Amino acid sequence: MNALVVNSSGRTEQSVSRKLVAELVAELSTKHPGLQTTYRDVAIGLPFVNDLMIGGFYIPDEQRTAEQRQALIWSDELVQELQAADVLVIGVPIYNFSIPASLKAWVDLIARAGLTFKFSEAGPEGLLKGKKAYLVVTSGGLPVGSPADLATPYLRQVLAFVGITDVHIISADQLNLLGEQPVGTAREAIRQIHAVVA
Template sequence: MTKTLLHIDASVRRDGSATRGLTARIVERLDAARVLYRDLGAAPLPLIDDAWVSANFTPADARSEAQRATLALSDDLVAELAAADTIVIGLPVYNFSVPAGLKAWIDLIARAGVTFQYTENGPRGLLTGKRVIVAMASGGTTEGSDADFAARYLRFMLGFVGMDSVEFVAADSLATDADASLRSAQEAVERLAA
């Protein structure tokens, strides 16, 4: 049984969002003891800026109070990931890539020395041992196709911080056959091991 699940929605659509419907069903199916929720579409995160980068690259014990405050949200996002053993992410494909809100989240959680570290053998992710399920929806960008920059990017970034057990549930032909695409994705959700 999943103890702590982090549920992330990234669609800017509140009603009629395929990914919101799929992530809700996945979370329901997994029946976690505790669910943390982030809505990156309804409550967009700030973009990283010069102050954030400066604070992030200042050693933790040398940070000013203002720098600690600048990193507080990022620290909270990282803590949510660290606490979760399962992460469910809604990935609507916008213009062949991830939504801006999801990209902002990635920028805030990809931190050297915190979620990954550089070694003599290259970078090593520190958020290991987690299961990630991504509910992807697009009009016609097939998951894994040459035009699929969203799923490939998300899979790479999750692996970069240590989360390499990633499953995709795709409703990726909504513009051509929405009913069949959603039905196929819903069937995939029902096959997920709880």
């Protein structure tokens, strides 16, 4: 089984989402010996979608210029990582009610017509069906699932758009208000996860 692990916290040593993501991956490895894991730290930096990329997104490869192919290298690599994964783990610290800009850049680069979704008579159809996703969501003061939480419904929508509808949220929210209690709750949820059918 293949796992793609995406971290997006701007913090490293002090990141709660990174620590919980690592614990979740360890739990998955216990339930699935031989788990193959690919790590993608988007906080290091990804390019934002630009004119060259957009020009190359919607035409066949043989019609792309050399500059467009070069511009799509990042996007192609990220899409291939996602296509190869059976399970997706995303660390999601909530920044200003939503996801980090680096994670939005990842979303914009993996949403590719003909690769992760297609247009049909019924509308867009996701091409990455059969995968499971875990969102490890942390926040300082915002309750996850509240009306002000724009991060989790957005990511559910994005993942469904590319065909991933089996989405499980593990949250450690309101850390600035509740201290370690939410982390303990998240760790218990991680221990309770079931094996992923691949």
